[in-house]
Amino acid sequence: MLVKSLDIPAGVVECCKNIASVNKSVKLDVIGVRATRKEDGSTTPMRIMLNAAEMGVAAEIIDRSKR
Numbered sequence: 001m002l003v004k005s006l007d008i009p010a011g012v013v014e015c016c017k018n019i020a021s022v023n024k025s026v027k028l029d030v031i032g033v034r035a036t037r038k039e040d041g042s043t044t045p046m047r048i049m050l051n052a053a054e055m056g057v058a059a060e061i062i063d064r065s066k067r
Contacts, residue, residue, distance in 0.1 A: 004066075 006026055009015050031049045036042070 003010060003015075005028075009018055028050050033047045033049060035044045037044075
């Protein structure tokens with residue numbers, strides 16, 4: 001949904017033209033997530049999420065509200 005939040009066209013060519021022609025900054029939420037496995041204490045690689053990252057019920061509510 002980052003495309004919708006930034007009002008970027010969905011097509012690759014249109015998206016590139018938009019990025020090349022627009023000269024403005026937009027603030028985004030950026031989250032770094034790393035999970036730890038209960039079994040052995042090892043961690044997963046860091047994952048970076050942009051904009052809004054929701055899990056579970058909150059994600060379902062957001063998904064339904066955007067339709």
